Amino acid sequence: MTSPQNKAFYLTTPIYYVNDAPHIGHAYTTVAGDVMTRWLRMAGENVWFLTGTDEHGQKVLRTAEANNVAPQVWADRLVQDAWLPVLDVIDAKNDDFIRTTEPRHIERVQKFLTGLKDAGEIYEGAYEGPYCVGCEEFKLPADLITNESGENLCPIHSKPVEQISETNYFFKLSAYTQRLIAHYEANPHAVRPESAYNEVMSFLRSGLLDLSISRSTFDWGIEVPWDPSQVVYVWFDALLNYATAVGLGDDPESVGGQKFAQTWPADVHLVGKDILRFHAIIWPAMLMAANLALPGCVFAHGWLLVGGEKMSKSKLTGISPKSIVDLVGSDAFRYYFLRAITFGNDGAFSWEDLVARYTSELANGLGNLASRVQAMVGKYFDGALPAPSEYAPADLAIQELLAKTAKSADESVRDFDFQSGIIAVKEFIDAVNLYVTEQQPWVIAKGEDVQSQERLATILYTICESLRAISILYCPIMPKSMSTLWQEIGATESGLVQSLNGVGTWGQLKPGVAIVKGESMFPRIEEPASI
Numbered sequence: 001m002t003s004p005q006n007k008a009f010y011l012t013t014p015i016y017y018v019n020d021a022p023h024i025g026h027a028y029t030t031v032a033g034d035v036m037t038r039w040l041r042m043a044g045e046n047v048w049f050l051t052g053t054d055e056h057g058q059k060v061l062r063t064a065e066a067n068n069v070a071p072q073v074w075a076d077r078l079v080q081d082a083w084l085p086v087l088d089v090i091d092a093k094n095d096d097f098i099r100t101t102e103p104r105h106i107e108r109v110q111k112f113l114t115g116l117k118d119a120g121e122i123y124e125g126a127y128e129g130p131y132c133v134g135c136e137e138f139k140l141p142a143d144l145i146t147n148e149s150g151e152n153l154c155p156i157h158s159k160p161v162e163q164i165s166e167t168n169y170f171f172k173l174s175a176y177t178q179r180l181i182a183h184y185e186a187n188p189h190a191v192r193p194e195s196a197y198n199e200v201m202s203f204l205r206s207g208l209l210d211l212s213i214s215r216s217t218f219d220w221g222i223e224v225p226w227d228p229s230q231v232v233y234v235w236f237d238a239l240l241n242y243a244t245a246v247g248l249g250d251d252p253e254s255v256g257g258q259k260f261a262q263t264w265p266a267d268v269h270l271v272g273k274d275i276l277r278f279h280a281i282i283w284p285a286m287l288m289a290a291n292l293a294l295p296g297c298v299f300a301h302g303w304l305l306v307g308g309e310k311m312s313k314s315k316l317t318g319i320s321p322k323s324i325v326d327l328v329g330s331d332a333f334r335y336y337f338l339r340a341i342t343f344g345n346d347g348a349f350s351w352e353d354l355v356a357r358y359t360s361e362l363a364n365g366l367g368n369l370a371s372r373v374q375a376m377v378g379k380y381f382d383g384a385l386p387a388p389s390e391y392a393p394a395d396l397a398i399q400e401l402l403a404k405t406a407k408s409a410d411e412s413v414r415d416f417d418f419q420s421g422i423i424a425v426k427e428f429i430d431a432v433n434l435y436v437t438e439q440q441p442w443v444i445a446k447g448e449d450v451q452s453q454e455r456l457a458t459i460l461y462t463i464c465e466s467l468r469a470i471s472i473l474y475c476p477i478m479p480k481s482m483s484t485l486w487q488e489i490g491a492t493e494s495g496l497v498q499s500l501n502g503v504g505t506w507g508q509l510k511p512g513v514a515i516v517k518g519e520s521m522f523p524r525i526e527e528p529a530s531i
């Protein structure tokens, strides 16, 4: 049996609807999860990172019908042509990818449901009320807005809701209201940020209704095991992915059972704020009903906005990740969204801001620093890293700042404050650039005496050591260019491992290793036509 000591840090993204191809709002969640899990992996931690696709429900069914294909054919097509490829486009390194049409998911959902039924948590009843197919959500009248013609609209999709009236199965969600309140009172960090926590608490305090968990008017879903005339409500099916993907309900001795012991409960579910209540209310209640441990935290991030509204394909405001990656590369894509927007807040995307930050922070800030020192070591020391001599106060100040930067970046990233983590490293890069300007190594290089040569060597070593640390601290965010930089500054040749542990310890590069000037890391870009 697995001991709890080697439980993995388990992080999930939402599973994405396959009714359409991904836009940058979807890629945003995946990038955030990927950065967090890469960070922890680079700190030597055991991590499991899950993403996947949500394939059942009316929304997907209707899209497939509109395209004259069977829903499974449609889902297969979208997964193969769009959702799997986007992971490469944004350079995400997930450990698993779950599809809700896979047998491993379907079988475990049915087993879970049977367990709840046997435990008396499910009953048959009549449902009547509004439903938004865009959200796949049963709405309350108070959730809706009204247009000029008096129609009730979903405030997220700005589309009329549909009136549902059918007999189906209900989960006794209301019975969990007090337990959920008590759970969140005792664990105020179980929903983050604080605004999301407050939203969940006030919703809980207003009381919960039981939840309809099956549908009878269409058949694109997981069959209710004891009643083939019903399919499981798509959200009930979808939420379970986090647990089915790691072996929910399997015999503890089996591979699935061991995986479950090693992974469950999830440490973090990353979600957009529109799907907070599903994750912070329905999901933990389902787990409580099955006597399973609750996730450590649901973190709700904000929306990427276009014209003040949530970017969405249905409103024709979706921008494909590829269109940005084709312009600036996957590293800058990943950097930009976490750098520009406070995680947890909404943020407006603009091409102008993307290009401006790319140019000033990446091309001019980091790219220039690397290419300047690589060129100088080439010119003055034949490309071999010189050994430092006695350190002057300016050099020691860089060493001290690095130690502080490594600590604060680590604290920020672990706290989901990616922006502060990036800013800490960026400020270090700015400080090193200022150091280069102030120390003027190209002037010192003119002095042929031993003292000047020693001083020049110390300055160039200081810059290379700084780049060694930067190529670690930025690696989870910009894996491709930082792995290249790591090679170029001779870190592998120095026998080092690109790990966050000890990143701030000075003097790790071995004098004498080759410093190579490679291709420009962040080449100047042509401005896109849309600017």
Ligand code: MSP
Pocket: 013, 014, 015, 016, 017, 024, 025, 026, 028, 029, 054, 238, 239, 240, 241, 270, 271, 272, 273, 274, 275, 302, 303, 304, 305, 310, 311, 312
């Ligand atoms: N299938 C459900 C999730 C089930 S999880 C058990 C779903 N899918 S979705 O494809 O519509 O959305 C997936 C995620 O993308 C959500 O977290 C949502 O918030 C996020 N985003 C969709 N549009 C977005 C923006 N414009 N901005 C930021 N995130 C956005 O909901």
